[in-house]
Amino acid sequence: AQTVTQSQPEMSVQEAETVTLSCTYDTSESDYYLFWYKQPPSRQMILVIRQEAYKQQNATENRFSVNFQKAAKSFSLKISDSQLGDAAMYFCAYRSAYTDKLIFGTGTRLQVFP
């Protein structure tokens, strides 16, 4: 069975600085998709960024980028120029391309200080 692990329950960053959130996963599958979601206090889930496992190039969305290391099964999220609005819970997620099963990690709470 696949698993997703986020080893940092909480992280903090100064406004305008850069922070990296860690995510590792375990799978025997070769084709899958990886996602980072943000959950603010409203509890609405918001997609931050996604990565296809067959793509070697790391995904980038404005201030958000990932470091995807397929062999190491690592999928970290880098937030550059952090803003107060980035404060939220961040969840890493894995979706099987074979079964559509989609699972989440336990989350990292990010605090942003002015």
Added chain:
Amino acid sequence: DGGITQSPKYLFRKEGQNVTLSCEQNLNHDAMYWYRQDPGQGLRLIYYSQIVNDFQKGDIAEGYSVSREKKESFPLTVTSAQKNPTAFYLCASTTDDNSPLHFGNGTRLTVT
């Protein structure tokens, strides 16, 4: 506008009663999911469905049941066999590729 509707937003039940949470989508998505979120924790997969009349157990299916009689609807029943049903429940759907999940606004279930 297309989206996912979960109802009700808040639900209260007595222990020993079954309760059904509604999830409807008009996005024409094939795959639908139910997750449970406890305070300060991540989303745990209860059930998911790839197509009508088919569904699979997630990681914490015990004490829950689902049906998928229509593409648009994926109701979740929390049975009296679920030992600790009080939680926040999220429904989601997506198309059959790497598209992101669309989430409903959730149902907060309290069982006393």
